[in-house]
Amino acid sequence: MNGRSVFAVQGDAGTVTAIASGISFDDHGDHGDIDVEAPKLTGAEIVGQKPSHFVEHDGEFAAFFDGEGVARIISEKAALEGKSDFREVKTAAPQHGVAVAYGSHVVLSEPNKEKPDELPIGIRTVDEAGTQVGDIAECPDLHGEASSGNILAFACASGLLVLTDGDDAPEIRHLAYDASLPDGKSTTLIGGRGLQYFLGNYGSDKVVLIDPTAESNAFRLIELPTRRVHFAVDSIRPKFAYVFTEDGQLHQLDVVAGKIANSLKLTDPYSMEGHWNDPRPRIAVAGDKIVVTDPLQAKLHLVNAASFAKAGEIAVEGKPYNIVAVGGSGQVHDSENKEAHSHDHGDDRVYKGYFEDDQVKDRTLSDWAGDWQSVYSYLQDGTLDPVMAHKAESGEQTADEYKAHYEIGYKTDVERITIDGDVVTFFQNGTPLKARYASDGYEILSYEKGNRGVRFIFKKTDGDADAPEFIQFSDHKIAPERADHYHLYWGDDRAALLEELTNWPTYYPSSLSAKQIVEEMMAH
Known part of the structure; x- marks a missing residue:
């Protein structure tokens, strides 16, 4: 989500209420401008019996009403405008269910008709007309869903259902639990940001890291010292996630290594005995701080994300329980200078390849750290057609000619690359090649059009024999x-x-997502 909206799901009141956070961003490539106003109710509400799971996907929000077995879907635009305009998709019976708006389709949980009080048994895909597409995908005891990058996943008793973009509808693959895992299942999933993975619970005192692209050994189990209370991923530092346990400790998980890296005592013990919804600590990541609620002491604990040390407390009224961090980084401009700034992009010349030699500086692999996807498949399946049409509007070629040009430019069989420290992993047709790389300087290239570019070069120091000896980055930055x-x-x-x-x-x-990539490309 982009931080502009927050939704309050009030199960007992039968209402989902839209709130404008008051925060908005204007992206200028090298930085973002941020506007901050007071938060307010937008006036948009969705009413129904027992709202439960509330899911965002590609700017659309799906609220599932357990008491009716109905999903009501609203766009963020409508919610911020105060319009309670939603579309409705019905399932066969009331259930503790979930729905996800997936492009022009909706993916819904399928109720257990023989035992209505039990969890759903699968997912069903419907098109814009509400007509079922394909067969129901089995997912016994379905509970828990999340997105990571362009992958959507549902947790089942037997493993995960993994959804990716297909030609006419979402493609669904079953990822079974590894035989080496103990008895158990995930019922809550969180999707990684920056690195593509899922973090799920697994029993009361374990969590599991899941690689949704793996064909085998996709699950890494992490034992916790006591029972788990809450967990969250770090969207700013993709390598880390966090788990709070009932002994009052916050644990930093190293996602890459698959282990607990650090632990920090924050609160008195919070037992998991009692009602599932009793107030207990919750985690949120806010910039350079990790925030943990402490309901019984009426305070928020702040932890420095870099040092993983205590960074202070904030006293609040009542019992702080659930917490959502809304915001981001950006420059705040006063109204007098705002219009002038919106037309001033001095770095546009650098982006287009016009710069002086002394402006070029060495760079490290950390500039490209993270989990990256190739856009070649999006060109092939037509996702990038609007980008080609946009180029044709002001360019010298037709959309088809641009597409043919990029067909040559984007072509690759390396669909994914991860960069962590000095380790680069290439996923070629699903097979990983891994090696370590060190800086080998940079080269400035001159082009026929009169502009220039910079290649930042790294040389292999160790790793798989088939991994390339050299990699060269070009990203319009110098x-x-x-x-x-x-x-x-x-x-x-x-x-x-x-x-x-x-x-x-x-x-x-x-x-x-594919939609976000299209938007990014058309913004340049």
């Missing part, structure tokens, strides 16, 4: 700065790579 996307060249001949100007496989964060 000095240390976090990449929002990049073009990558790789091979065993450093000089020959510098001559390659027609094929430039392009990668965007795996956390972005």
